[in-house]
Amino acid sequence: MIIRLGYVAISMALNNTTSSTMKYTNFIKNSNYDKLLEIIKNNLDVLEEVLKYNIKNNIHFYRLTSKLIPLATHKDVDYDYITPFLDKYNFIGNIINENFLRVDIHPDQFAVLNSVNKEVVKNTINILKYHYTILNLLKIKDKIIILHVGGNNFGKEKSITRFINNFNNLPEYLKNCIAIENDDKIFNIIDCLYISKKLNIPIVLDYHHYLCNNDGELIENVIVDVFSTWKNKTPKIHFSSPKSKLKCEFRSHHDYIDVDVFIDFLKKIRFIDTNFDIMIEAKAKDDALFRLVRQLKYKTNYIFIDDSSFIL
DNA sequence: GGTCGTCAAGGGGTG
DNA sequence: CACCCCTTGACGACC
Numbered sequence: 391m392i393i394r395l396g397y398v399a400i401s402m403a404l405n406n407t408t409s410s411t412m413k414y415t416n417f418i419k420n421s422n423y424d425k426l427l428e429i430i431k432n433n434l435d436v437l438e439e440v441l442k443y444n445i446k447n448n449i450h451f452y453r454l455t456s457k458l459i460p461l462a463t464h465k466d467v468d469y470d471y472i473t474p475f476l477d478k479y480n481f482i483g484n485i486i487n488e489n490f491l492r493v494d495i496h497p498d499q500f501a502v503l504n505s506v507n508k509e510v511v512k513n514t515i516n517i518l519k520y521h522y523t524i525l526n527l528l529k530i531k532d533k534i535i536i537l538h539v540g541g542n543n544f545g546k547e548k549s550i551t552r553f554i555n556n557f558n559n560l561p562e563y564l565k566n567c568i569a570i571e572n573d574d575k576i577f578n579i580i581d582c583l584y585i586s587k588k589l590n591i592p593i594v595l596d597y598h599h600y601l602c603n604n605d606g607e608l609i610e611n612v613i614v615d616v617f618s619t620w621k622n623k624t625p626k627i628h629f630s631s632p633k634s635k636l637k638c639e640f641r642s643h644h645d646y647i648d649v650d651v652f653i654d655f656l657k658k659i660r661f662i663d664t665n666f667d668i669m670i671e672a673k674a675k676d677d678a679l680f681r682l683v684r685q686l687k688y689k690t691n692y693i694f695i696d697d698s699s700f701i702l
Numbered sequence: 703g704g705t706c707g708t709c710a711a712g713g714g715g716t717g
Numbered sequence: 718c719a720c721c722c723c724t725t726g727a728c729g730a731c732c
Contacts, residue, residue: 399726400726407726407727409725409726409727410727410728411709411726411727411728412728413708413709413710413727413728413729414709414710415708415709415710416728416729455726457725457726457727461710463710463711464710464711465710465711466710467710498711498724498725499711499712499713499723499724499725500710500711500712501711501712502712502713505712505713507712510711510712513710513711513712517711540712540713541712541713541714542713542714543713575713575714575715576714643724703732704731704732705730705731705732706729706730706731706732707728707729707730707731708727708728708729708730709725709726709727709728709729712723713722713723714721714722714723715720715721715722715723716719716720716721716722717718717719717720
């Protein structure tokens, strides 16, 4: 199987960011729409630079920042972030497609589809639409929006039912790109498999979350079912390492990846015969990815295809 | 020019 | 119920 590694949003090697923003209070002060457009232009320029950097360094898998467009889903800010930049979106989209980059996106903690608060659910749908819009403007063919199941009000069973009901009320185009991820506290991989079966949607396995939250279920016993939720698409896995082994800091992300845990994980699922992507979720971003690769080259006999891909 | 509290937004956990 | 925690990088007020 071929495994490709990716990283999230920011490249440490480039001294810039795709996540420049403007605080709402500051926006209110000046009602400065020009400044917002300027920030978008900058974010898109940097995104182009990051993608070219990824191509140059043979990184095929990348997650967009959710903060590409400042205040995009704020209820009191309404502006056109599409038309002025159509050419730019197109241009970047072509770079992605011509180089077969796999690009996905992951809304942050405020997207809670199963919330008991109607306003929050409404907000969440807006957030999902915004993320879809970004993927669409960048002409991404396999649109994947990764979502957590959400809150736990009134118990797990009821919370899962709320997720399923609210999901079913989404427009078809959103349903077609949502994948769910197991979280580190409540909804484990077994819960995700149950939901996936009901809704026919893919599951992103987060191995760190799995280590934090599982019912003793062995990874080698669920991996086939998890991967089969992707049908003919390339399955995705999230990988990060705990900040420390202490219980209080276990859930926090480390700057880098623990190579031994990484190797151990791959050993467990080695019998799989599917290509897949692993998103490296480490604070040191691409630097963590490259360090991991160096360590793997030293410690294993994996056959490396390029700077971020290997055969197992 | 550097430091540090704050940020639109949700929700879990504790006492 | 009040409070603090997570997480996130970046803003921007302030020195």
